[in-house]
Amino acid sequence: MKLLVPVKRVVDYNVKVRVKADNTGVETANVKMSMNPFDEIAVEEAVRLKEKGVATEIIAVSCGPTAAQEQIRTALAMGADRGILVEHDGVLEPIAVAKLLKALIAKESPDLVVMGKQAIDDDMNATGQMLAALMGWPQGTFASKVEIADGAATVTREVDGGLETVKLKLPAVVTADLRLNEPRYASLPNIMKARKKPIETIKPADLGVDVTPRLSVLRVEEPAKRQAGARVASVQELVEKLRNEAKVI
Numbered sequence: 001m002k003l004l005v006p007v008k009r010v011v012d013y014n015v016k017v018r019v020k021a022d023n024t025g026v027e028t029a030n031v032k033m034s035m036n037p038f039d040e041i042a043v044e045e046a047v048r049l050k051e052k053g054v055a056t057e058i059i060a061v062s063c064g065p066t067a068a069q070e071q072i073r074t075a076l077a078m079g080a081d082r083g084i085l086v087e088h089d090g091v092l093e094p095i096a097v098a099k100l101l102k103a104l105i106a107k108e109s110p111d112l113v114v115m116g117k118q119a120i121d122d123d124m125n126a127t128g129q130m131l132a133a134l135m136g137w138p139q140g141t142f143a144s145k146v147e148i149a150d151g152a153a154t155v156t157r158e159v160d161g162g163l164e165t166v167k168l169k170l171p172a173v174v175t176a177d178l179r180l181n182e183p184r185y186a187s188l189p190n191i192m193k194a195r196k197k198p199i200e201t202i203k204p205a206d207l208g209v210d211v212t213p214r215l216s217v218l219r220v221e222e223p224a225k226r227q228a229g230a231r232v233a234s235v236q237e238l239v240e241k242l243r244n245e246a247k248v249i
């Protein structure tokens with residue numbers, strides 16, 4: 001069984017994101033970049049499926065700048081077999097990425113796409129759903145457990161009120177939530193081995209996909225600075241402040 005795992009290059013989750021001085025977006029120059037954390041979970045799940053003997057090949061795909069090869073290498077060091085970089089400088093909206101993935105699916109015929117439920121930069125939570133819709137495939141989003149048997153994926157989903165379990169006929173799209181697994185760290189020997197694994201580079205035009213953005217960001221702003229807290233001397237004072245200053249009781 002062949003798995004396709006999309007991995008996005010994003011600002012590292014430990015970095016405090018700063019808005020650009022001209023309010024057109026967030027600062028990415030000289031900022032540590034990493035694989036989107038939900039994609040690490042997706043790669044881990046794919047590698048576990050390979051270790052269980054369910055998957056036979058894992059292809060890590062990134063759509064983005066040349067530097068996104070680093071994220072593909074990370075996926076290869078975690079256990080993916082080969083990589084594909086769809087090289088593009090500039091904005092790639094979820095619909096564009098979904099179309100690129102659709103074109104790659106036509107070339108590679110995977111049985112399952114495992115991807116992050118959202119990317120921590122634009123928080124769109126859309127690419128997996130759009131891909132499933134474009135393919136006409138079943139989707140299991142917000143997965144906290146995935147089991148594959150008899151040509152189907154049984155996916156436990158984290159929904160608002162609890163858990164929902166759905167059975168999807170393969171091929172399908174599964175998007176990973178936080179509790180699906182704990183991603184492994186790539187060991188040094190595996191990082192060395194990953195350097196020898198192949199990465200194919202192609203352009204959106206090679207796949208016949210127009211990635212021209214359809215949205216324009218008008219303005220990005222920092223959230224308002226939080227006010228400093230204050231100590232109160234007694235419960236009476238607290239109640240008085242809550243009633244008369246904060247007006248919440």
Ligand SMILES: Cc1cc2nc3c(=O)[nH]c(=O)nc-3n(C[C@H](O)[C@H](O)[C@H](O)COP(=O)(O)OP(=O)(O)OC[C@H]3O[C@@H](n4cnc5c(N)ncnc54)[C@H](O)[C@@H]3O)c2cc1C
Nearest residue numbers: 117125129141142143144157158159160161162163177178
């Ligand atoms: C685990 C979890 C944690 C969450 N945490 C937060 C949180 O901390 N903060 C927060 O704000 N939200 C949170 N959410 C999201 C929130 O609770 C809802 O899930 C969210 O508002 C979207 O609702 P939905 O999933 O039902 O969306 P959908 O069912 O996809 O609905 C989205 C919209 O689609 C349209 N639509 C859907 N069906 C129909 C129909 N039949 N006819 C016409 N229109 C339709 C409507 O406009 C609807 O509002 C969380 C969700 C989950 C699952």
